[in-house]
Amino acid sequence: MSDNSSNSDATKRIAAIDLGTNSFHAVLVDIYPDGSFRTVNKLKEMVILAEKGLEDRLSREAMDRGLEALKRIKFLCDSHHVETILAYATSAIREAENGGDFIEEAEEETGIRIRAISGKMEAELIGIAIRYSIDLKDEMVLMADIGGGSVEFIIGNNQKFIYYNSLKLGVARMAAAFVNSDPIEDKDIDHLQKHYREELAEVLKLAKEHHVKTIIGSSGTMENIAEMVAHKNSLPTKMSLNELEFSTVDFKDLYTNFIKLDKSQRLDQKGLEEKRVDIINPGMVLVNFLVDELKLETFKISEAALREGMIMNFITNKKEQLNLDLVANFKDPRRRSVFELLRKCNWAEAHSQHVARFALQLFDEFKQELKLEESDRELLEFAALLHDIGYYISYRKHHKHALYLIRYSDLLGFKEDEINIMANVARYHRKSAPHKRHKRYRKLNKANRNRVKKLSAILRIADGLDRSHYQNVQKLEIEHKDETVHLRITTQADPELEIWGTLRKADLLEKLIGKTIKVFQAEEKTTP
Numbered sequence: 001m002s003d004n005s006s007n008s009d010a011t012k013r014i015a016a017i018d019l020g021t022n023s024f025h026a027v028l029v030d031i032y033p034d035g036s037f038r039t040v041n042k043l044k045e046m047v048i049l050a051e052k053g054l055e056d057r058l059s060r061e062a063m064d065r066g067l068e069a070l071k072r073i074k075f076l077c078d079s080h081h082v083e084t085i086l087a088y089a090t091s092a093i094r095e096a097e098n099g100g101d102f103i104e105e106a107e108e109e110t111g112i113r114i115r116a117i118s119g120k121m122e123a124e125l126i127g128i129a130i131r132y133s134i135d136l137k138d139e140m141v142l143m144a145d146i147g148g149g150s151v152e153f154i155i156g157n158n159q160k161f162i163y164y165n166s167l168k169l170g171v172a173r174m175a176a177a178f179v180n181s182d183p184i185e186d187k188d189i190d191h192l193q194k195h196y197r198e199e200l201a202e203v204l205k206l207a208k209e210h211h212v213k214t215i216i217g218s219s220g221t222m223e224n225i226a227e228m229v230a231h232k233n234s235l236p237t238k239m240s241l242n243e244l245e246f247s248t249v250d251f252k253d254l255y256t257n258f259i260k261l262d263k264s265q266r267l268d269q270k271g272l273e274e275k276r277v278d279i280i281n282p283g284m285v286l287v288n289f290l291v292d293e294l295k296l297e298t299f300k301i302s303e304a305a306l307r308e309g310m311i312m313n314f315i316t317n318k319k320e321q322l323n324l325d326l327v328a329n330f331k332d333p334r335r336r337s338v339f340e341l342l343r344k345c346n347w348a349e350a351h352s353q354h355v356a357r358f359a360l361q362l363f364d365e366f367k368q369e370l371k372l373e374e375s376d377r378e379l380l381e382f383a384a385l386l387h388d389i390g391y392y393i394s395y396r397k398h399h400k401h402a403l404y405l406i407r408y409s410d411l412l413g414f415k416e417d418e419i420n421i422m423a424n425v426a427r428y429h430r431k432s433a434p435h436k437r438h439k440r441y442r443k444l445n446k447a448n449r450n451r452v453k454k455l456s457a458i459l460r461i462a463d464g465l466d467r468s469h470y471q472n473v474q475k476l477e478i479e480h481k482d483e484t485v486h487l488r489i490t491t492q493a494d495p496e497l498e499i500w501g502t503l504r505k506a507d508l509l510e511k512l513i514g515k516t517i518k519v520f521q522a523e524e525k526t527t528p
Contacts, residue, residue, distance in 0.1 A: 013040065014084040015077045016310040017070075019114065021050050021092040021148030021172055022220075022275070024066065026073045027307045027395075028080050037311055039395035040348075041469060043076050045069035046275060049092040050148055050172045058096045066102060067109055074110045075497050079470030086310045089116040091149030091170060119150060119166025125309030127154035127161050130216055132312055133242055133304035140210040142203075142294070145305055146221035146283045148172035153203050155210065163206050167199055171221055174282035183262045184281045192285045197293075207294050214298040215290060218305040220276065221283040226301045227271030229254050241396075242303040248291045251299060255288050303396065337411045338382050345392035345405065347385075351469040356384035358476055359462035363455075365478045369513055370454045379418060380455045383425035384462060403427035403440060420444060421451055428456035429463045433508045457512055460505035465489065467501025477522065485515050490522040 017026045024047055028040040047065045049058055058066075077085055093099040094116040103114045117125075126145045136158040143154040149170040155163040178192050197204075217226065226241055229250050258269065259281065266277045290296060342352070363377050390401030406423035414422075424441055428434050434453045436442045441449060465473050465487075475490035487502065489495055499519045506517040 015082045016307040017087040018306045019089040024069045070110045079468035087114045123152035123164040123166045126152045129304035129309035130302040133302045141214040142212045143216045145218045171279040171283045175279045216300045218302040231270040241301045244301040345389040354471045355462045359384040362458045383422045387426040387429040399430045424452040425455045429459045457509040464502035464505040487519045488522045495521045
């Protein structure tokens with residue numbers, strides 16, 4: 001959830017961590033005096049606590065994955081000077097007989113205090129978040145958050161909740177217990193439906209009594225269903241999934257074909273995340289069951305879920321004023337208009353300046369190898385300074401929002417081609433590399449597409465070098481060795497997050513220069 005308020009006087013910065021069955025999600029937000037909040041950063045770590053379905057104990061390997069994920073999240077929080085960390089454990093941890101051991105180890109190793117909340121509290125917080133993010137009316141609706149271990153159900157409207165609870169019907173749990181075939185066979189579907197009918201008796205009864213016709217879904221499974229429906233029906237999801245609405249007929253059209261697919265065919269399904277390919281079917285069957293039983297008519301999607309509920313639950317607490325004052329004056333109209341846009345978008349100054357510095361260093365190093373012109377250097381610098389301004393709209397897809405803001409902000413002193421190059425370079429600082437299937441990139445001529453590819457390859461590395469947004473990397477040294485390029489970084493704290501962030505974005509530059517990139521921590525020099 002983000003707020004587009006131009007007020008830069010945040011009262012407090014907090015982090016909310018949802019320790020789920022499949023993944024740990026952390027969101028860092030600034031809270032403002034009017035009660036709104038804006039996303040600063042997010043980190044999602046796949047941990048797969050239920051690697052063989054939910055069992056009585058967490059395996060040592062699963063606990064270690066969880067601890068490593070929390071260490072990275074804690075480092076990110078420290079990098080952003082987070083004042084308060086809220087960490088709530090859900091289904092897998094609260095049910096495991098050694099869940100307490102994991103919570104204890106986590107506090108000892110990271111300092112993060114984890115609260116294992118009840119399923120009922122989890123459902124209530126999700127309901128609060130959905131009610132905040134979706135324009136509910138007097139009509140009673142069914143809200144459903146389908147996780148790996150549990151599903152939270154809430155029945156309510158804009159005034160009250162008449163039911164909220166967490167039931168052990170998560171997709172990882174159901175896949176392990178009921179799915180024995182691929183594609184899923186009719187008998188497995190029948191067993192799932194029978195189980196759902198038994199477990200959901202109270203939910204179905206109340207929903208029917210209150211004539212519920214709308215289901216609002218949140219979190220991964222429901223968002224993936226929405227993405228698949230949106231792709232199939234060309235629905236607009238470029239800016240946000242929040243408030244996306246479609247009919248149950250649209251869902252049924254998707255379900256009828258999707259449920260027949262095997263794993264390899266599901267992997268090709270647009271909108272479905274690869275990590276959900278093995279566990280999505282029980283979720284599809286559950287949603288289809290609810291549609292049939294309740295004769296539902298409409299779907300809506302909420303991008304807000306447990307984390308946002310945790311934040312909203314916290315908002316009424318402490319308020320400590322933070323003041324940010326960004327001032328920049330330049331005679332050059334190009335630089336001046338860039339910095340005016342940066343100020344309007346409440347830019348992350350320290351991070352953006354740091355990334356720009358590394359981008360220019362990398363440009364100078366690879367200029368000849370990539371056959372770049374000196375005029376490209378300034379465009380890269382501006383793209384680096386502007387790469388995160390999409391946060392001003394929302395964290396989700398902020399790289400695409402950056403492209404939009406740069407293209408439509410009437411930057412002075414630039415030719416149209418230059419603006420399009422900067423916008424596209426900023427857009428490709430994260431996620432996928434430039435590709436002709438992307439409309440704005442495809443519209444560039446061949447020469448400018450090549451420029452974008454080369455400059456974005458550099459920016460991706462530069463941004464990875466400050467993955468923590470903490471300016472942890474103090475010095476970068478570049479050394480060419482035969483078929484490899486060595487990046488040696490001097491850091492003020494542990495380098496793991498920056499090494500990870502750099503290597504996961506290095507593939508495009510490696511392809512362009514035909515060399516492997518390796519990242520090392522520089523050895524500390526000791527005086528004799």
